[in-house]
Amino acid sequence: MVRLIDLGMQKLEVMLSEMAKEAINSMNMLASFKKGETARQLKEISRKLKRLKEEVGEIVLEIIARYQPMASDLRFVKSSLEISYDLYRISRYSYDIALALDDADVSLEECMEPEVQKNMLRVKEMLDLAIKSILGKEEGLAYKIKQMDQQVDKAYRDYFNKALEFKGGRCTVANLLIMRYLERLADHCSYIADEVLFIVKGIYEQE
């Protein structure tokens, strides 16, 4: 027999899947960046995810108030709230990257340095893994994401130090901003991994 709470939980799962799809989409759009247009599209996606995040919050509140979830239900409901925020932030940072390129009036083809490109691919992989880890509640993937987050952090620090030595220029500023936003994107993937570990193991692991 279906429990009443399951209807609300299924709704949450559907919404998170939709948000995940849009978050992945927002990162993919950066690969085919077009001045002005990409930022405009990403702004729309980011707004949509913000709305969905608020809806997730309302559903979570309703589930808690109506059904007082316990055990794995409680963990999933609580984590849904956090994950929806992370997915929204991921779309927002993708938009910020597009905005940085527009503001610097450069394109990815002319500016993107190999380490920036490598880091972007790494963060995209992290996001894919994060989505898979949510859907499959796979702790192994969650640990992998946390390891990759350290690599992204290191790449950002290295590039930052390298940029200090440069004389500057549009591309350097754009790349530095991209690296900074990628570092934040990776953090949100890592937070999703934390939530997956909480759903599976019931505790937040210390760094």
Added chain:
Amino acid sequence: MSDSLPFVFEIVALNVWINNRHILKDIRDLRIPRNSVFAIMGPSGSGKSTLLKVLNRLLELREGVKIEGEVKFNGENIFNIDPIRLRRKVGMVFQQPNPFYNMSIYDNIAYAVKANGIAKRKEEIDEIVKQSLIRANLYEEVKDNLKRQASSLSGGEQQRLVIARALALKPEVLLMDEPTSQIDVVGARKIEELIIELKKEITIILVSHNPQQAARVSDYVSLLYDGKLIEWGPSQRVFTYPKSELTEKYVAGRMG
């Protein structure tokens, strides 16, 4: 008996049979921390009420009961303690409110005080009655007419009168067997608030079939299933991440 131990009760080992039916099965190493609310959950027939009645030796009043094991109260085996003395320290509140219906509110408490030799002088008894009603959060509702019959009170008020009567004997522990199951929502909420208030002074062991209620009021929680102790621990941990699959199913409403 020592009240300086961190645990008021310790079930070292316990087996109970009623009419040759094994009701409580090898319950071990269950410790009830002092000044806490300890909830015992479980489906009907799991042995919750039986366990509660073992703790103040009420079960032994029934025929066909066989108890084996060791249960410590303040470090002393309860089966070596005079039952009357034990019940003074370990009060009990039942599912169905059971005030003395033909007595007044005042007499319900005064009678218990006198019968147990707590006080003799009228002024002293008056004060105990008043303080007990205050502690049971009932005084404000009844102070203008303490001579009212207990039967004129609502179900929730009757239950709080029973609690006030138990508190008048200055117990260390209050055993509560589904104390809100016969009471409306408002009355139940008041009893839950009272439970939280009382744990500052005494230990409360609460039998509840309702995980949500146990989550609201308890500091520690246990699950009994088919007479076996499945799991116990801090409520926050058990309700968030139960160790046992049975507990997971029970608290999440997936059982049966």
